[in-house]
Amino acid sequence: MYQTKFFQGSDNTELVQLITTIFKTSHDGLAICDRNGYVLLYNDAYLNITGIPADILNNFSYIEQKEMHMVPDSSAARAISTKQTHSVVIHYGNGRTAINTATPLLDQNQELLFVVGNVRDITELNMLQQELEETRQINSSFQRALEQIQSDLDSGGQIIYRSSMMHRIVSLANRFAANDSPVLLLGESGVGKDVLANYIHAESGRPGEFIKINCGAIPDHLLESELFGYEKGAFTGASQAKEGLFELAHSGTIFLDEVGDLPFPLQVKLLNVLQDGKIRRLGGKTQRQVNMRIIAATNSDLEAMVEQKTFRQDLYYRLNVLSLTIPPLRERREDIPALIFYYLKKLEWKYQLEIRLETDALEALVDYDWPGNVRELKNVVERSYHMCENGRITYDQLPASIRSAQHSTLPLHLAKMEEALPLKEAVERFEREYIQRILHESSTMQECADKLGVNISTLVRKKRGLGIK
Numbered sequence: 001m002y003q004t005k006f007f008q009g010s011d012n013t014e015l016v017q018l019i020t021t022i023f024k025t026s027h028d029g030l031a032i033c034d035r036n037g038y039v040l041l042y043n044d045a046y047l048n049i050t051g052i053p054a055d056i057l058n059n060f061s062y063i064e065q066k067e068m069h070m071v072p073d074s075s076a077a078r079a080i081s082t083k084q085t086h087s088v089v090i091h092y093g094n095g096r097t098a099i100n101t102a103t104p105l106l107d108q109n110q111e112l113l114f115v116v117g118n119v120r121d122i123t124e125l126n127m128l129q130q131e132l133e134e135t136r137q138i139n140s141s142f143q144r145a146l147e148q149i150q151s152d153l154d155s156g157g158q159i160i161y162r163s164s165m166m167h168r169i170v171s172l173a174n175r176f177a178a179n180d181s182p183v184l185l186l187g188e189s190g191v192g193k194d195v196l197a198n199y200i201h202a203e204s205g206r207p208g209e210f211i212k213i214n215c216g217a218i219p220d221h222l223l224e225s226e227l228f229g230y231e232k233g234a235f236t237g238a239s240q241a242k243e244g245l246f247e248l249a250h251s252g253t254i255f256l257d258e259v260g261d262l263p264f265p266l267q268v269k270l271l272n273v274l275q276d277g278k279i280r281r282l283g284g285k286t287q288r289q290v291n292m293r294i295i296a297a298t299n300s301d302l303e304a305m306v307e308q309k310t311f312r313q314d315l316y317y318r319l320n321v322l323s324l325t326i327p328p329l330r331e332r333r334e335d336i337p338a339l340i341f342y343y344l345k346k347l348e349w350k351y352q353l354e355i356r357l358e359t360d361a362l363e364a365l366v367d368y369d370w371p372g373n374v375r376e377l378k379n380v381v382e383r384s385y386h387m388c389e390n391g392r393i394t395y396d397q398l399p400a401s402i403r404s405a406q407h408s409t410l411p412l413h414l415a416k417m418e419e420a421l422p423l424k425e426a427v428e429r430f431e432r433e434y435i436q437r438i439l440h441e442s443s444t445m446q447e448c449a450d451k452l453g454v455n456i457s458t459l460v461r462k463k464r465g466l467g468i469k
């Protein structure tokens, strides 16, 4: 321990011994300096923690040390100039970090006598804190992963919804999953027919595969061989036999997307498969029994196609045993925020970067009509996530189509009327749309009539008068 004239002339040996013991045994660095910042006494811990060489401490005041940049900072120099206690966290040149506190000692005239310095090493504490922070980060990414899994489980395998309409559809899908009858999924493009078909298969517990084919995407002449397979030599180029998708879907599910695009001759063949569960490969002689579940989907108006004789009525009836119509997103707006946050969370999880969605941006997204339904919403969220600045998605960054749609202050049904209509016709149009919507949201006619505040016979009459099916 460095001792200066601080103790010289003191005849109070007990006090000297006491102070000396305190200095020697303290784990904190201790130092005392005079009113000019010259060090009078310090302990070894002080040297170890600060790494300041003893000859600098012995020969330069704190004020000089600071002015000559020998130390990164000095709480003692601050205490001398302000006569106040100062605490600073200093990162010393030796790699150690300490809380450096300097307390001035004043006489009765408020003149500075000494400054007592205490240096507490927090290097380990800092490291522990850093480790804790890292552990916290790992924990929160696990947490996010768990939330993701939980949300997938909660949403029944990626079907995200909040609306009562979708609740009803999913619970019907659960019931349909339990039996083997064909299911027909109807709804605009992008509403989630694929997702629901997958869900029904997953919930059905059928051990086989889920095989999907888009009937509109394969040229007519190839579609038949894709579905039914062929025997060797069935046609030029059939150098070996190939099983078709119906066979591949054995004990599983075949999903016929865009079934409205199925060519007329194939519609008969599909009807036969539906009726007896047997298929014959092209060029084959024998029939094979297949045990598959058929789910068909379309965004075409099959009923209208039946009327126009482009879709077979008997096939329509056979496919339409269990049908589910998924409403467009604009008719179930409660699902919009849930889907937005679901996709945002997925992106945040993937890219490990959290983004804030400003309130006015969210409002515009919820107000938008989403003609491309969930597919469009997913793309907009993805685009906005990647385009955002300063971790925020603002209203101004949204696609122009969404912003301009919001400026229309007219209600949806009025905004859609391009030209002026006679009042009677406009009222009828509104009534039709409104009643259709409430019908959609109700399980029974009675429920719908109650919601509309009319009796059931009025509702039936209105429906008939407005041509609502």
Ligand SMILES: Nc1ncnc2c1ncn2[C@@H]1O[C@H](COP(=O)(O)OP(=O)(O)OP(=O)(O)O)[C@@H](O)[C@H]1O
Pocket: 158, 159, 160, 161, 187, 188, 189, 190, 191, 192, 193, 194, 195, 196, 257, 298, 299, 339, 374, 375, 378
């Ligand atoms: N409820 C939902 N929850 C989560 N994602 C959804 C939901 N509905 C649809 N999606 C997503 O939206 C996109 C479009 O859905 P999907 O392909 O099922 O629509 P579709 O009705 O089959 O469209 P198309 O008629 O054009 O084939 C997909 O990326 C799908 O994952």
